[in-house]
């Protein structure tokens with residue numbers, strides 16, 4: 001008997017998704033976000049970088065503009081209009097005080113009940129090593145959910161008018177190797193496909209496969225891989241940390 005994944009909580013109104021790179025949310029999580037915004041919830045995106053180191057053949061200055069444009073288009077497909085960039089450096093994001101402060105500031109501005117981030121663990125399961133940027137941003141986001149509520153951590157934020165926000169109830173970590181919760185990937189699947197397809201320049205540089213075929217295959221396989229733990233339904237999975 002496989003341990004079953006619990007359904008994600010739905011009694012919330014605002015979420016903030018914090019990730020390292022353009023495309024981090026689209027490789028799976030956007031299907032869940034599509035359903036949430038469709039149900040009238042607000043979701044905002046915060047990206048630590050513009051993904052400027054992501055395409056080998058394009059220099060970072062030009063790449064940043066392309067990937068920012070693709071990220072905004074991807075977000076729009078799933079009903080997200082607020083997309084912010086922190087401009088940490090792609091590939092060499094440092095976990096630390098600066099990153100925690102930047103994320104805490106965004107949490108205080110957006111006042112979410114649910115914070116979403118990408119896998120902060122060493123691997124994506126088995127021998128699939130995670131990247132240092134994902135680990136740094138995921139950890140900083142888990143920490144910043146608490147920082148945002150404490151007046152005496154980063155007092156300079158309050159001086160800038162960002163009052164503490166202790167209302168984060170959960171941090172949901174997408175693509176964790178230790179998922180606890182899930183969303184049915186079926187209803188949002190076509191939105192998820194179109195959202196990931198908006199990263200066209202990135203995908204065309206990544207693979208020789210036809211982009212839509214590549215995207216459909218990836219999202220079908222990843223959402224099917226957890227279905228056994230979710231009553232046979234394809235799933236977008238999360239490791240949920242309650243606060």
Ligand SMILES: [Zn+2]
Pocket residue numbers: 020021023024134
């Ligand atoms: Zn990434």
